[in-house]
Amino acid sequence: MSKQGVTPQSEDFSKWYNEIVYKADLAAQTEVRGCIIIKPYGYEIWEGIKSGLDRRFKATGHQNAYFPLFIPESYLKREAEHVEGFSPELAIVTIAGGKELEERLVVRPTSETVIGKAFSEWIQSYRDLPLLINQWANVVRWELRTRPFLRTTEFLWQEGHTAHATEAEAEAETLQMLDVYADMAMNDAAVPVIKGQKSNIERFAGALRTYTIEAMMRDKKALQSGTSHNLGQNFAKAFEIRYLDPANEQQYCWTTSWGLSTRMVGAVVMTHGDDTGLRLPPKLAPIQVAIVPIYKNDDEKAAVHDTVQRIAKELTAADIRITIDWRDQSPGFKFNDWEMRGVPIRMEIGPKDVEKNNAVLARRDIPGKEGKQFVPQAGIVNAVKTLLAHIQQNLFQQAEDFRDGNIHDVKNYDEFKQVIEAGNWARGWWAASDADERRVKEETGATLRCLPFDQPGGTGQCFLTGATAPRVALFAKAY
RNA sequence: CGGGGCGUAGCGAAGUUGGCAUCGCGCCGCGUUUGGGACGCGGAGAUCAUCGGUUCAAAUCCGGUCGCCCCGACCA
CATH class of the missing domain: 3.40.50.800 (Anticodon-binding domain)
Structure with a gap:
């Protein structure tokens, strides 16, 4: 393989990324569209991410389990918003053992439904709660446009699924796991992330609220690097996940789910890499x-x-x-x-x-x-x-300085457009509608990445509508 | 899924009006080298993406299919 240099980031970032992935031996292409081979060197980075997360999951009381790859199609249909969100990208098995199946089997795009079904059987009483489960698995989403690690047809991830007696407990769990992600991203991967809440439009199909960690890549595009969802009682109602409370009354559980995928490997590459190649944070580096x-x-x-x-x-x-x-x-x-x-x-x-x-x-x-x-x-x-400790720290610092230097506060839509046009992130007071949010996306290509937890406080004027806004939102072009 | 580009050795490419498949890197062998991408000599390696058509003859011309890259709409 030729090791002679790589296309500079400034010249063509996409090209740089592709070359680095193959030249640094992280992955290889295959005959199947959107499916990559994760080679040992790339897989070891994933293993580093994985062990860092797994340790934190265990420390917060979660247990690992494994659920089937195939999900009866009918399961998915039980939660209306969920099936609507995922149906365009499903791979479905119709023939098996040489025969047409009576019920088609969906290759899991995520496991809320099968796990919801299992939870409904496992949970009887408030004494069974909370139920804290995680699984390491592969999932399949038939993407139209794929890129190694960032978006592949099949990818590896973990998906946590929990059930709680109260909304407050579920919310606390959802936020706790977002913290776990942020902690791993910043301390292990040296990737500075911004924690926040997703807008209605960007919310997970079937969730009450979705939280996210957002990272800035060196081309200044945003990468959603992990998400945590408070599913409310939507899945509990769809799958009859109920418990008997101390007063002997049937109650629906409150459930959560949270996931982080091999996309994180791409985040590491695009956060730290330079024109001479990869730069790995010592804690994740297969070779230090x-x-x-x-x-x-x-x-x-x-x-x-x-x-x-x-x-x-x-x-x-x-x-x-x-x-x-x-x-x-x-x-x-x-x-x-x-x-x-x-x-x-x-x-x-x-x-x-x-x-x-x-x-x-x-x-x-x-x-x-x-x-x-x-x-x-x-x-x-x-x-x-x-x-090694200094390098870990320095990579984080460089990434954080880069990110902070490229986030700009905007007061009106003109400023917003200029900032986005220049490829930067825009932060501004926000009180506009879903329709307005879609319009902004259409007109500028930027999406509302999150409503950051870290808020200036007080109120301000919405940069789009001028209305009084209770909080700021972060916009950027994203992967 | 639309618009554009491209599939030739492991990688990157050349191949003119159809006529022996080329070059660089890498790989193998031998020798000289080695504190910032060494060099010489000798070698191995290709159903020219795939299927079909035109032709005495196809990498080259025509059609289908598959895949990849770039730009848009959808997504962890």
């Missing part, structure tokens, strides 16, 4: 340190060998993920290769370093000489750990 031994001949190679092995062992013992690059290539080639793959730290160990008991550490987040430093071999584990 790439050790490149430097030698001119076999004698030097032998001389360097022991030092490299010893340091590698120390790093591994400290749970630092490393690789040693003994490939028969020039050092320059290797430097570029690991930069393309986004490895946070490159360590060079050559004859001079062996002699002086040094090693060279080069940071991926600071290009060239600036990011290089000599460190003594004694205490190298701590030096690496500290540097």
